[in-house]
Amino acid sequence: MAVYTELQEDALRHFLTSYDLGTLQSYEGIAEGIENSNFRLTTTKGVFILTLFEKRMNPEELPWFLGFMGHLAQEGIACPLPVVGRDGEALRTLAGRPAVIVTFLQGKSLTEYDTSSCEAVGRMMARLHQVGQGYAPMRRNALDVLGWKDLLERCRSGGDPSLEALITEAQSRLAWLEEHWPDEQTLPRGPIHADMFPDNVFFNQSALSGVIDFYFACTDFLAYDLAICLNAWCFDQDMTYRSEWAQSMIKGYEAIRPLSPQERAFLPILCQGAALRFLLTRLYDWVHTPKDALVTRKDPWEYQKRLAFFAEQDYV
Ligand SMILES: Nc1ncnc2c1ncn2[C@@H]1O[C@H](COP(=O)(O)OP(=O)(O)O)[C@@H](O)[C@H]1O
Numbered sequence: 001m002a003v004y005t006e007l008q009e010d011a012l013r014h015f016l017t018s019y020d021l022g023t024l025q026s027y028e029g030i031a032e033g034i035e036n037s038n039f040r041l042t043t044t045k046g047v048f049i050l051t052l053f054e055k056r057m058n059p060e061e062l063p064w065f066l067g068f069m070g071h072l073a074q075e076g077i078a079c080p081l082p083v084v085g086r087d088g089e090a091l092r093t094l095a096g097r098p099a100v101i102v103t104f105l106q107g108k109s110l111t112e113y114d115t116s117s118c119e120a121v122g123r124m125m126a127r128l129h130q131v132g133q134g135y136a137p138m139r140r141n142a143l144d145v146l147g148w149k150d151l152l153e154r155c156r157s158g159g160d161p162s163l164e165a166l167i168t169e170a171q172s173r174l175a176w177l178e179e180h181w182p183d184e185q186t187l188p189r190g191p192i193h194a195d196m197f198p199d200n201v202f203f204n205q206s207a208l209s210g211v212i213d214f215y216f217a218c219t220d221f222l223a224y225d226l227a228i229c230l231n232a233w234c235f236d237q238d239m240t241y242r243s244e245w246a247q248s249m250i251k252g253y254e255a256i257r258p259l260s261p262q263e264r265a266f267l268p269i270l271c272q273g274a275a276l277r278f279l280l281t282r283l284y285d286w287v288h289t290p291k292d293a294l295v296t297r298k299d300p301w302e303y304q305k306r307l308a309f310f311a312e313q314d315y316v
């Protein structure tokens, strides 16, 4: 489910008159995704993605995201390019929501991967970090250590013992991370994707063909982005850490942008932070999403296991 807002054909046809995208041939809602409403549009000029931004998105932040995607696409990263209308604007309003059309990327996300897909993700991420350095505007990561604390304070177990145990564990992991998290000046920073999960990376056959979903992107430690990917890509279905996948991802990354000794040293801590970040957003949604909502809640315990794993390692 990710069509929260209904879209009337007449309104869409009228909307498209602001663009040079030809005539609408068909459109359909896209089931995948959880944050916003997405539609696949086919016009006489090709296929495009229309996103209507839902309530969780602060419209004032949209220019930062669209500017970042535009910058990366111009620099050769295979990511969606926001399409501008005849007035030069990419961001407008449709069905009462902020709306944007972006280019369609070929390919599919992988359900099974291996060392070579992990290496490809590492390379692409390092290139993204390199060219991202040319994008000057900053966006604070709302899901940083302070943001984690705020999320956790707003989670209640409601008397459920398994949630109670998870919340207690998260509190003690957070307290540890608050003490050990690197200061801003310690590691190289810049714009990062911050949600480069397998569902956001497309492959055509075995070649990486694109990366989507930049709406958690922000300015943070570059190596933290890698730590997010090590969490998201390098565990089996049964939560076994696949060190050969992780080593391939790091190798791919370092083929383009070698990590500094400090980034290497902090990687295990950054991995713990990344695990806690996804544990907490999932926990928050678990607690706050009504049980009859159409959205499938993601499992926070998967990230409890990853966090426990990384907490036991002093290397990655
Ligand atoms: N530029 C794009 N090209 C091709 N497919 C896309 C593109 N953007 C989104 N999609 C499709 O829409 C789905 C949901 O997009 P996503 O950005 O993950 O949504 P959300 O932010 O709501 O989670 C993706 O899984 C993919 O199938």
Ligand SMILES: N[C@@H](CCOP(=O)(O)O)C(=O)O
Residues within 6 Å of the ligand: 033, 034, 035, 195, 197, 199, 200, 213, 278, 281, 282, 298
């Ligand atoms: N990757 C996050 C959830 C964000 O969902 P997305 O569909 O916007 O990528 C998680 O797995 O918790």
